[in-house]
Amino acid sequence: MKMKISTQNLSISSVCKQCGRELSQEFFYVNRQTQCLDIYCKGCRKKIGRCPYNSGSWIRKEQRNKYSYLVITQVEDPLVRMELILHVLKVVRQSVEHKRIKILEDEADRTDYV
Ligand SMILES: [Zn+2]
Known part of the structure; x- marks a missing residue:
């Protein structure tokens, strides 16, 4: 069961690495340096913080795995x-x-x- 939000107007979509939702590119920030879409949607990015390394749970998980x-x-x-x-x-x-x-x-x- 996959929720697809993309419509004809919003044909370009990307899957958020954090929440796993497929969202149109309007829901993602664009990296000014690489011109690439953020791997996290705006909502998740706000929760995580600007820098991915600021995320408490994220870094703890990374360290655990490491x-x-x-x-x-x-x-x-x-x-x-x-x-x-x-x-x-x-x-x-x-x-x-x-x-x-x-x-x-x-x-x-x-x-x-x-
Ligand atoms: Zn998200």
């Missing part, structure tokens, strides 16, 4: 790499520890240690 898909060995900065490795080790240790405690608890439930 870090979750980060390949540690490809990090060039040795300090950052070390920090990431330590972080991963900590997480792994915690989950192993958690599992170990869980197993002990399960055993304690089942076994009588007298």
Whole structure:
């Protein structure tokens, strides 16, 4: 089900990358430098702010993706790499520890240690 707003007068339309609506070009700002239509509609652009990097949720999402898909060995900065490795080790240790405690608890439930 696709909502199409384009009419004969407004034949050129573009899909907003933010809300996914297909809108006529009148609903988009035009980049003065590239003369290209904005990838966000005016409504979304207002919500996001002039600069895409100002958007709080957007940048948080980007950072999340960046870090979750980060390949540690490809990090060039040795300090950052070390920090990431330590972080991963900590997480792994915690989950192993958690599992170990869980197993002990399960055993304690089942076994009588007298
Ligand atoms: Zn939009």
